[in-house]
Amino acid sequence: MSLTRRTQQWATFGRTWYLYDMKWQNPFHSARKIAYVLSGRNKPIFEDRTDCGDHVVAINSRHISLPGNEWEKRVYYHHTGYPGGATWTLAHELHAKDPTIIVEKAVYSALDKDLTRHGRMRKLHIFPDDKVPEKIMQNVTHQLRQMRPVPVRLDHIPKDVVDNFPKIFDWPKDFVLK
Template sequence: MKFTKIASPEQIERNWVLIDAEGKTFGRLITEVATRLRGKDKPYFTPNVDCGDFVVIINASKAKFNGAGKVANKEYFTHSGYFGSTKSVKMTELLEKNPEKLYKLATRGMLPKTKLGRAMLKKLKVYAGEEHPHTAQIAK
């Protein structure tokens, strides 16, 4: 009989991946990031184990957005649970003030909505410029 191998957390090898967002389409970039964070690109992918790599995105504010008026019209909503506490932020404001939050919100939607998904999202590091403090990890 042949059995499917299931990876245990001790067997997983995590790498650091550097992605430059300059000139890349935002949505396609986020799908690539979510795939790497989840570990679906590895041969030993196991759905109930965090198999993914660490991902560092630089030049986050220089990504391209396709779609007529998507950047101007798209809104992100938050709600605290109290009546009338819905707040919205336009995508243009997020891109100018805090591109890191925009990338994390988009990636979070593509990951599992569980403790495992939250653990995967912690491995995402986003920086608006070229500088990042993870040069030692990536230089391997």
């Protein structure tokens, strides 16, 4: 077997670590992409009941973006198992308690509903900001593309770029809007 063939086999069967930035991303759309990698569907050797998925390190889960008014409307249900133990928590309250829990629940529900789900969830590493332990970061070799681009704030754009941007109207210098 040639060296390149051996390298190809190792790359196919080996576990790859991916980095995914959750900043300004919808966690439910991103969860499908993350679940795709966790289950190993991106590999040519994928089979439903085998554990061939890769690791995913999700950073900046504190800065996720929910569409519309879902922060006030989305409700998470939990029951303790005792009578009267049902609780409903709004998304913004749950996110304030633990910034990683919404992403974790979204990925959990995006995975296949079978016995491999818990093993695949162990390969998901979620961090509320971009401070990742060096022990984990040294394993990361690939990066997943974000679903939507992160918008740039106007105060972060250099002044010369703003001044040279094409203008629709060329207002006089002494014009004041009243």
